Every structure is written in structure tokens, then in C-alpha cells.
Amino acid sequence: MSPPPVTPVSARFTRTPLVVRKERQQAAVRLVLLAMAVLMVLPLLAIISHLIIQAWPALSWEFLVDVPRRGMTEGGIWPALVGTVYLVVISLAVSAPIGVLAAIYLNEYARDNWFTRAINLAVISLAGVPSIVHALFGLGAFVYAARFGYSILAASLTLAIMTLPVIIASTREALAAVPAAFREACWNVGATRWQTIRAIVLPNSISGILTGVILQVSRAAGETAPILFTGAVFFKAVQRGDLFPYRLTDQCMALSMHLYTVSTQVPNVREAIPWATAVVLLGAVLAVNAAAIALRVWLRNRKRW
Amino acid sequence: MASTSSTGAAVPPRPTRPRRAVWGERGIELLIYASGVSAIVFILAILFFIFREAAPVLFSDRFSLTQFLFSTEWYPTSVSNVRYGTLALSAGTLAVTVLAMILAVPFGVGGAVFLSQFCGPRLRETLKIIIELLAAIPSVVWGFIGLTVMSRLIVTYTGAPVGVNVLNGGIILALMSVPIIVSIGEDALKAVPDSYVEAALALGVTRWQLVFRVLLPAARHGLLAAVLLGVGRAIGETMAVLMATGHAVQIPHGILDSVRTLTANIAAELGEAPAGSEHYQVLFLTGVLLFAITMLVNLAADLIIRGARARK
């Protein structure tokens, strides 16, 4: 919708002072706004490069697979890395199915009435709940009321509820992008509502749904507050490279929490370790996001309608 | 189905599906309905559980709601005189949020205008991807940057004694809110009807006039909603402000004072408050307060967005 290139017709004939002023003004505005946009982009580049420079001495394969050593002042981040994977996988295994089904309900089944509006309101409110309030909820509901104790289970469920509204919203958007004519065609040959969803709506929107879910992977991996009081520990002794060091009822270390502890709690930690932890966390999050974006772009280009 | 086919011989019998498929479908649809209401269930559950933990203190005669809201004295573990006043914490939240918005709104709106009006499709796509990545940086990483890089910069350039303060938290929160404001703001600008733009261009306006006289006024509701969502994010943010604002319970007198926000206070003390104690309950009450504030802000934003949509 951006307007056609503005070459004032009059300029081709005469460059009156008014026109010149207008052009200058326009160039100035563009410059100012460009500077603003660059200023938004700059922090990302500056942050990433600074982090990598500071982290460089510690970054290695060893750092990823080794356990923290000498009072967490040396060694690697393996237990935190695995802990984050556990939390992310379990929380999304809960929130993705519920979120996708909820979006199917809202987009394919729900009528426009007060009840649907109430659900929409709830989704919006849920998305706005601060992460620390999710932490309070997780502590009150899962740790104490449901008697899961401080555990991976309680932390993952807390994260699941936090990611749910965004999954619902993104899935809905993907479902809504499927043209109504597709559904109508399917109904007209006698398919039921669910058959239509399964055979037409989901296959045509799965890329969008997946993108939304993948984006929540990075969100769940990066959150700290909700797991701080529900299942993340300062330290847990784990074998180097052990793939399954935790049970569902155990507490675990997590990358985000580990970054917080090594940067604020652990004395005399090797200079580069907090930076390297930040780089791994940021790298994982950005890589997942980039993957989701790439997936989206690729599938958008393949789209046939 | 059986009854339909028995009404008349002229109607050919409808093809029936295997019973298992029918029941399977019903099962799936039941799941869909159940998931559909899950959002309502969860939001009520959150309200219920944080309120349940907070409730006992509300009815305790040692606790005064007026003190809770309007006293600056926060002494949750005092031996002689326990006081739970959150005014200094609310002031901290307010100060950091306002500063963040002062910094983020011009950049956010400017960025949205630039994206929608002043750049080609390729540059726009690139910028949007970068902004999306900026939004994905975890808050604990932001906090770490505030604690290390930003605090050193602030001490060097402002001469402040301590680098973790309102300014630090404000800059970090601004960087975190800008992506939201840009993406929602761009949507709002995109939603301005083409006819407005075309009419303005036909009158020979410059891009500058187009933006300030036509686009911004026409999209003002959407932009306001974008700003409100940014505010909601800033108020609710925890880890970044926990690490970057300096943990001082006081009403700030300038942007170089350290403060503590409502969210940071919960994060700092919840781990230390034995479950079920009065201190623990007061922290949950703070959670109820935060929940109420962010919910109001978000609902206001939603109402504005939908109001703007309905008008079209």
C-alpha cells in the first residue's frame, strides 16, 4: 500500500523554491527516520558482537558438554542446557496441542456470541499476564496445591500456560488465512466439519501453525521468572554429557537461570563464563527464531493461492 | 441418521461411516471444545490461585490496605515493626515505565512510519526480521547487558555513583518495548484506508505532510494501542529490571537513583518468604495488584484496537 514514487509532476518543468523546499524537507524526514530505524537495528548487532567478543575465550564444544566445575567458576553448562531442553519440550508438548485445538475451536467452531467474546478476552488477558505472576500461579497451583513440589513438571506446566495464549493467537491467524472457499468446497461434497479441518484446513495452515509453535520454543527457553520458584535449581550434580539426567519430579538447572546465578551469585567466576552462557542462550533463541522465519518465508513463497 | 433413511423409499440411503470414525470424530470435537474454553479456565485459575494465597492477609487485622497501597515503608521482616508499604515499589515501576516509554515511543512510532512509508519492500522485510529477533532476546540476557555493559557506560558518561538505576532499567525496557510498538504500529498504519492516502497525494502533499496530517491522525487509535501494549510489557517485565535497576526501595528523585519495581520485589523476595507466612501472602497480594494493572492496560489496548476496527 505504500504510495507510488513521488516525483512531483511540476518538478519536471520548473523547480520552484516551494518544490525545492518540499524536496529538502522530504529528504530530511527520510534521513531522520532512517537514522531511527538504524538505531533500532544497531543495538542487536552491537549486543551480539559485544557478547561474542567477551565470551570468546570460553566458547568451545567443551563448554557445552562439560559440567560446571570448581564451584561453578569453571567448566561448562551441560546440566543447564539439558534442563532447558527438558523444560521446553515438556511445556510445548502440553501447550501446543491445547493451543492448536483451542484455535481450531475459535476459528472453525465458535459462533460470534458472548461466550466466544469471553474466550477472546481471556486469551488476550492471559497473554498480558506478567511472567512473575505466572510464577506466583505456578508456585501456588502446581508446587503446593497439586503437590508436584519443586519439579520439572511444575516448572514446565507454568511455562506451558505462559506460552498457550500466543500459540492460540498465531494458530488462529494461520487458520484464518485459509480461504473460506476451500472449506465450502469441502462441505459441499459432504464432508463433516472435522473432516474438512483435517483434510483441508490443517494441511493448508500447518506451516503457519508450526512457525507459531517454534517461536514459542525460544520464548520458553528464555524465560526465567516462571521457573525461578517452581523448579529451577542453583546447581545439580550431573554426569558430563548425560542425556537423561533428570526425572520429571526432579528439579533441574536451566540456561536462563544459570545466566542469572553466574552473573549475580557466584563469586570469582571466570570472566568469560557469564558472557559465554549468555551467548549460548541468545544463540539458541535467535537460531530457533531464524529457523521459524526461514520456514515462514519458504512456505509463503510456495503458497499456491 | 437411521431415521432419515427410513422416511421414504425415494430418498437413497445416505452413505454411513463406520461407527468408530463417528465416535472418533466426536471424541476429537470434545477435545476441541475443551481446549477452546481452556483460556478461560486458566485465566480464572490464575486469578483464583494467586488470590487464594493472598486472601488470608487481607482479612488479618495486622494488615492495612491503606498502608499497603500508600506507605513507602517496606519492612517485611522487621523484628519490631513489620510494615508492608508498596508505594515506593509502585513509584519505581512508574518511573522506569515512563522513562522507557519516553525513549521507546518516538523510536517505535518513527520506526513504524519508516517501515510503512519510506522504505522499499526488501529493506522492510529485512528490518522486520531484525525487529522480530530483537523482540526474541530473553529478558535475562537484557538484564545481564544492563548489569554489565550498560551500568559501566552510565557510570562513565553521567558520573552517577551506581550504574544500575532508573536510567539503566528505562533504556533496557525501551529496547524491549520498541519491537512491540513498531510491529503493532505498522499494522495500524497499514490499516489506514488507501483512499485517504490517494486523496492526500492527489492534493500534492509531501511525504512529510502525508505522515503528519493524514496517516498519524488516522492511525492514532492503533498507535495508542501499540503504546499501551508496550506499557504492559514494561510494567510486567521482571528479570531485566531485577538485574538493572539496583534494588533500592525508595521514591526516585532523578533518573540516576536506584529503585525497585513491584515485579523485581516479588522475584527478589518470594524465594525467601516461607510459604504461608504473612510476607509470602503480601507478595501474592502484590501479584494480584500487578495482575489487575496489566490486565487493565491490555484490555484498554484491545478495546482501542477493536474500536478502531469497528469504526472502519
Add this chain to the structure above:
Amino acid sequence: MMGHPVSGTRPDRPTWAIAATALLAALAVLAACGGGGPQSQTTTIQNKGSDTMVNVAQAWAEAYKLAAPAVDVEVSGGGSGVGIAALIRGTVDIATSSRNMKPEEIEQARRHTGQTPKEIIVGYDALAVYVHKSNPLEAVSNEQLAEIFGEGGATVNWAQLGVAIPGVTDDTIVRVSRQSSSGTYEFFRDHVLGKRDFKLGSRDMNGSKEVVELVGSTPTAIGYSGMGYATPAVKMLRISPKTGEEPVAPSVENTLNKSYPLARSLQLYTLGEPQGAVKAYVAWILSDAGQQILAESGYVPLPPEQRRQ
């Protein structure tokens, strides 16, 4: 299976397959977590409590993994009060604490769990008062500290203490404290402020390390933390119990002979006599190996005669 009424329009079949595979993979991992692979024969010891001790508790857990690979120790901080509260609820095996359990807490634990908490002293710590290394101040008295930190205290500038900090124009004292209800905060309040409250507006840091780091980067700051947290950027002050008395430096000897006024014991609490894996772990902590780690973490180990219990 249901029929596909319009099989002509089924794009993205491969994506479907990807999605299904991803879901299956997720479920497989989930099952693996739930099923508990090789670790089901290991024992987990949950250890929670004091922020002061969290680092040494972590170092113990780390070293004990090598000494006894079949035992996993989980360490969380939170504060002494939290560890004790968890012990009262019976949800941890070991509570670490930098303060003693109060009689009513012991009573609560008996009521909830039917067992009497057992106290095991594992070492000592000196709470040091830190200033920036450029600060010319060398010693301070308890009363002066109370005037700086306590509610209603009159000292707000370094000039009031007769100290001029080089290269600083604004000499307002930056007070660095700990968040309320950490054991360290309570200890300082009880032993320095005489149970009065702190002045508001101090920087109440979340961990001992943060205190020392902030003091180390702020010439006008003063803060308190365990002496194990000292860095080259800070200086520990000598402390006189009363104005006019000889100031005492925080050190191992002065802690053990109790001449340093801000010395305290560090202890573990278990429910009843420790049993099984916990018993072995505690014995190991009290052994030379465990005490060596405690000393390396910057605390004061038990004198040899106290080690065997």
C-alpha cells in the same frame, strides 16, 4: 480412517509428515524423561537454604558426585528462612542455614513431621564490611555502622566519618545491603543495628556476590557480605565492637577465637538423625575432604577436634 472427500487439494503433505515426526519425537523424549532411564537407581538429596552457603553447598555437591557417583545432590538457595521452612514441611533432606533455628520453628517441625531437627555445625563465617579499595577508611566501629545503616541514623556522607574519598565530588554514602530476610541481612540487623530496622533506600542486592561487585565498582559504597566473597577491587574493614576498642580484622584466627564481632556459625539441619545417603553425605562434609572445600570457598573450617561427631 476417514475418507478424503477432496483429495485433489492436499498440498503440503510432506509438511504434515514433518509435523507428525516432530510430535512423535517430542513424545519419545517425554517418555524417556518420564520413564527414568539409567538414573532410577540413583539417590537424590535435596539441599536448600542459605544464600551465604549456597556456593559451598554447590562445591560440596560437585565434589561429592565424584566421591559417590550414585548420589545426586540438588542445591537451591533462597535463604536460610526458606530452607528451614522447607524442612518444617518435610520437603527437603538438608536445610543449610547461616542462623540458628528458632525454638518455635523446631516446635513446628516436630508438629508437622514428628521429628526433631538435628543441628550440625559445619563451619564458621566472618561477615566482613567492605568498602572500595580506594577508600582510605581502615576501621569502623559497630556504632558507626549502625549510624550508617540503621533507620534514623545520622551518617549520610563520608565527610561525617572524617573520610575524603579521592576523585569523588558527591561523597554521599552508597549503602549496599541484602534483601530482607536473607540470613545475612538478619544477622547484620541483629548484631550491628541492635534489631532496629535498616534505613530505606539502600541497594538491597540479591546475593553476596552482587554486594561485593557493586562495592568494587563504586568508590563511595559500603556493604557487608561473607568474607569468602572478597575480590581485589574491595577492602575489608577492621571492626571494633565498641568505639574506642581495638578494631579486629576478619580472619580465620579471629573468627575461631571469637574476637571478631561479626562471626557466625554455619549449620545444616536434618529431620532427626541423618540416615542412609544423607548420613554418608554429612559425614563426608565433616571429613577433611569436605572441610577442605569449605576452606577453599572462603569460609572458616571447623577446628580438627570438632570434626568427628
